Amino acid sequence: MENFKRSIWTHLDNKDMDALKKLVSQAETIEILDVMRELSVEEQAIVYRLLSKDKALIVFEQLDLYLQQTLLASFTEEKVIEMISELAPDDRVRLLDELPAKVTKKLVASLSPEERKETALLMGYEDETAGRIMTTEYVRLKRDYTAAEAVEKLRTHAQDKETIYTIYITDDSRKLEGVLSLKELVMASPEQKLEEIMHKKIIKVSTGTDQEEVARTLQELDLLALPVVDKENRLVGIITFDDAMDILEEETTEDIFNKAGLADLNSRESDRSERLVNGSLFQIWKVRLPFLVITMIGGLMAGVVIEAFEEALEAIAAVAIFIPVIMDMGGNAGTQSSTIFARGLILGNINTKKFMRHLGKETIVGLSMGVLVGIATGVIASTWQGLPELGIAVGLALAITMTLATTLGFFIPFVLFKLGIDQAAGADPIITTIKDISGLLIYFILVTQFLGYLL
Template structure:
């Protein structure tokens, strides 16, 4: 990296020169890629205004490291100028003692804005929103509104949407900047605003907010309290962060790992092992049960040893089929794609898909086993028919369990994987041996 080479050569002017024309997000990424000892040096090369912008894009771990490196006044200058929502997210990551100290020394306005956001529950629209928006009154003219925007634009996060409130701050309408610009200067805001406003409540889950903005292609959505008073807005840039965060969390859960919101690759190995071992113990127990079943079938295995060779194929394929079904169903639940389909319809659809997959895979497995066993049709058919049955079982388990877990208040993404493995391994092995007995007449 050119920046690192210049810093290692102590060419600070050269390093500063290559940072000047770069976007804040790219500067933040470059600083994050530096060795920890160089991050503070590179950050100090930025002007005060650049530093404030870049700091908001940095990973929380780098933000914390820089806070420890800077003198108190440097920290306060940066933190005080951050947008309230970004500041609240930073404070979520800092120790409580540091947060208290920083809050005490913020300007009264910024302290009040930050305390308001921190007062809402984590993961809600209230915690995610920013109180920096432009509000208007219905009796204002277009010309007066434009003048108000000019005076407040520097202090608000977004000006593309303008919000109209009554005397009690109740949200009564919304106006786009486009509609405002093309309107007659003497027109009243009340005549051109849209009264049918889509909004969210402070207690709404942040994932629901992200889904709403994505559905309507909004740049921002207003946030109201229980009395429908406007208290803030959630902007699309914050939603993108939430989508990435929620997607990462779901992926971790489907792998049987609870991230707790931490960066996995920056977490110490002991914590990583502790988080991963829980479901591995569940799977270990499952394999013990499967092993017990196989041991109980020693008699048939002694008579037809070749049956043992296909157990990993059957359980592995069943696990993969079940994982595919659970993945599409969990994704459909999260995106509400399944809201028009009932659980029974979804499970039936996946069962038919599992049967089709089973027939295709079973046919190939039967022919392969026939070739491998030099023409033994009995064992080959046992393998093929078992694979069909296991594929249907896995599809039903993979599509049905997420609905069951959600109905009882458990997280489908976290719970489905180990239980699908349990069902497929245990029941799949039982199906295989019973079919083999039937076909081989043992």
Template sequence: MEIFKNTIWTHLENREMESLKKLLSDAEVIEILNVIRELSSEEQAIVYRLLSKDKALEIFEQLDTHLQQKLLASFTEERVIEIISELAPDDRVRLLDELPAKVTKKLVDSLSPEERKETALLMGYEEETAGRIMTTEYVRLKRSYTAGEALEKVRANAKEKETIYTIYITDDSRKLEGVLSLRELVMASPEDILENIMHQKVIKASTSTDQEEVARTLQELDLLALPVVDNENRLVGIITIDDAMDILEEETTEDIFDKAGLADFNRLESDRSARLVTGSVFQIWKVRLPFLLITMFGGLMAGVVIGAFEESLEAIAAVAIFIPVIMDMGGNAGTQSSTIFARGVILGHINTRKFLDHLRKETLVGLSMGALIGVATGIIASVWQGIPELGIAVGLALAITMTLATALGFLIPFMLLKLGVDQAAGADPIITTIKDISGLLIYFVLVNQFLGYLL
């Protein structure tokens, strides 16, 4: 791959366009995709223009929307219209959603009546629903067909469809009646009637189903495609596994950026990393400073707690040695829990309707880990400092703090989620603040309880 990339750069630098065109025609799509993402805007435009029409369209469909926009900006209006019209309906809508409204309207008006109708249908559904991301290019047959007739229909329409591996059976009004795999169709006798070999129980989604739910269904059930029906059970489109994987990747990436404190940094823009680099200092401050100020406030309050127990620290210097352990272990446990919660919600492993069950389990996990680490640390503290009571105070403080931190790691994000606040970016600072103050308070109270005779 590195050799291929360097060869392309060499041809571009030397302006050897014919040689580059030959190289690109012989290359695999995946090779070109990996390289084109690393080229400058000008180089991307040159490489794309040298591709064959079919390969250019295949590569364009697989590019991120921000790269698609950059390429379109380098083309003539006629070429842009040509590309938009050749895209699959779902890919076309996904790109149009990212373009300015005036540009979108102009491009939609340039489409043929049939393409315009398909595009308007998808854009009429709510964003992030199955209806918005489905494709209308699927194979639909009648239950009265024989297997032989069905195969002829599939062959005749294969080039125009996004997938032919799953075949849907409908009545004359497009009501979904069954499903059949291409493998089952090929293995059937030519005289077999589809009604007798199709599966009548069909896993499906409605046009209003959330796109994440659809993606998870496809992933968990290992399906190649999922039919989408309207309120009257009429088949209106399908969602394929490649689209589902793109959705899950986008959602996971969004969550990672949220955890980095970028939740409100122009969420409507798809290229968040570019915004982070090119945004003004003030824009970045608006996103990151509020949460940093929460953490700073927590640190000051923790200092107040330490100051309140200054006499304990002066009387028993060894008490100070274990403050970092108490704070760090609680912090790590809380961060683990909040990260698990965020990922679990995104991937559908956490059902918010059964939140109390999840919270109970996570709290028990925190208690078990806290007890184990607390006993180990308490023994070390006792032997190290020669004060058994200090070991007991350290061990109990760790167990309680880690249990509290794991519970907060689920509880705080859930509460922010219910309040409509960005839980991914705001949870950790809040957890840290509460955990630091409460952890230190618990520790010093236990120290005073068990070592009060030394004060």
């Protein structure tokens, strides 16, 4: 896999499109999917356009929604319409649900009458129901077919179906009467009627069944697909096992966020992460540069603080030795806290409705660690420099700075989260800026108080 990636990047760098086309044409779908996630937007478009039509469709259907949208943005309008029309009905609706309403309306209007009818049918059902996520591409046969006739029908129509491993038996009005597997059909005598070998006891769901219930049923009963029927027991679609696994992943993640009171955090943080990793240079600048500017301004202000206490530094050179210790320990404590907050938020261990309780505990943790580190460092400073008062100033400064840093490590990300600002990019620069300025002020004030007689 790594050799394949290196070859892709080499051909892209050398602009050797012929070699690149040959490489991707011989590659497995999983290899292409893996490398697509690591390419820039422009490189993704180049690689995708070199795929054969059939392989391109397979790859597109298995890409994340964000990557699908990114690729569509790089296509011409004609290419977008072509891609949308070739998608399976359920995949098409899944993508259209994520596009702006005006774009969706225009794309639906561009579909053929049959495709438009299929799409409108699925989009007419409520979100997160079986009807919304089912596909209309299934195998439906009549009970009076012989096994030989059924196999011939499969041979003729199988290419356009989502799966042929499960076969559904209906009457002329599409009422579901039975089900059998492909294995059972192939093993049957050619002259046997389907009504003789089909199972009349059918596990099915209705169009209004919750999608999570559907997925759990597929998982627990180890089924490849589930038929979806309307109120009149007419077969209208099926839901396959691979779709069910996607649903379970989404629902499990959503449940975690709901428990933490973060119903919409998942998709928001996912989109931000995609932008920061795979977005354009301008998109990344827009998120990260403002916070780095804040850090730069904070650094300059810290310089102003040091300048204000220049006399103390000149009079007692030993004071400067412990500045890095105080700033680094505060920085490390703040980073630990912000990381713990982010992980706790994502995993549902932090309930935002009870945030003050979490903040209080983290402050106590910061104080306890600050006292321990402060005492140890204070003793070392006092012994090393022979100035007990300097040891006290260093110890107290560390205790206060680390307590403040851990508190900020929880509080700043929480405020950014509530304001809808990207905490991943913004928390640490803000924490560092406040901590550096306040830490230096605290240290120099304590030095002035305890060593003022030497100035």
